[in-house]
Amino acid sequence: MNKIIENLNWRYATKEFNPTKKVSAEDLETIVEAFRLTASSFGLQPWKLFIIENQDTRNKLLEHSYYQKQVVDASHVLVFARSTANSETLVQEFVEDTAESRGVEITSLEDYKQMMLGFLGRMDESQYKIWAEKQLYIALWNLLTVLAEMEIDSCAMEGLNPAKYDETLWLTEKGFATVFALPIGYRSLKDKYADIKKVRYPTDKIFEMIG
Numbered sequence: 001m002n003k004i005i006e007n008l009n010w011r012y013a014t015k016e017f018n019p020t021k022k023v024s025a026e027d028l029e030t031i032v033e034a035f036r037l038t039a040s041s042f043g044l045q046p047w048k049l050f051i052i053e054n055q056d057t058r059n060k061l062l063e064h065s066y067y068q069k070q071v072v073d074a075s076h077v078l079v080f081a082r083s084t085a086n087s088e089t090l091v092q093e094f095v096e097d098t099a100e101s102r103g104v105e106i107t108s109l110e111d112y113k114q115m116m117l118g119f120l121g122r123m124d125e126s127q128y129k130i131w132a133e134k135q136l137y138i139a140l141w142n143l144l145t146v147l148a149e150m151e152i153d154s155c156a157m158e159g160l161n162p163a164k165y166d167e168t169l170w171l172t173e174k175g176f177a178t179v180f181a182l183p184i185g186y187r188s189l190k191d192k193y194a195d196i197k198k199v200r201y202p203t204d205k206i207f208e209m210i211g
């Protein structure tokens, strides 16, 4: 089996973490950089990653996570949040950053800016929110793959109360809203889910070559 497939088989949604084993600062830096490099629609990056290390804060998140113990026992909890800025603000910030990064006049990006504004402007509030959330899911799978490569365990968690997370972490004030969380760390040797067979449909059900 090649290494990519081996890593993807190694990873699983970890239910029990070893609370004594911590992810190093160096590995956290790699994880943040991998998040930063995630692709997004138009490159707009309507997001922010919050990393929670403090045990008291993670204890508070437990009741807002349907008592899923991973938030307490993992080394860190990554909270993926969407920006609550409106589309004009998002696009303006991005166009300014592009002009600076590439050393070009902002006026040269006017057509691109109008195209993005047109695309996002056709959405109502709920479609815009869903669009932003979709971008976070791209970042999620990017990190799940990178973490598998780094042999760091994780458990994606939609099973939480986003409004309560926002309240606990003061995210509304910062202009962000929780979409889901990703506790990361190292599996406990007692986690029975580590060794159960992965359930995936056979290739001929999920894949077909056309033409």
Ligand SMILES: Cc1cc2nc3c(=O)[nH]c(=O)nc-3n(C[C@H](O)[C@H](O)[C@H](O)COP(=O)(O)O)c2cc1C
Binding pocket: 011, 012, 013, 014, 015, 068, 155, 156, 157, 158, 159, 160, 180, 198
């Ligand atoms: C978006 C998303 C949300 C998830 N939410 C939870 C969750 O709240 N709690 C949990 O224990 N597992 C959660 N999972 C894990 C899935 O149940 C798991 O990935 C799936 O069953 C496949 O198993 P595997 O990841 O171990 O291969 C979530 C996974 C994804 C991708």
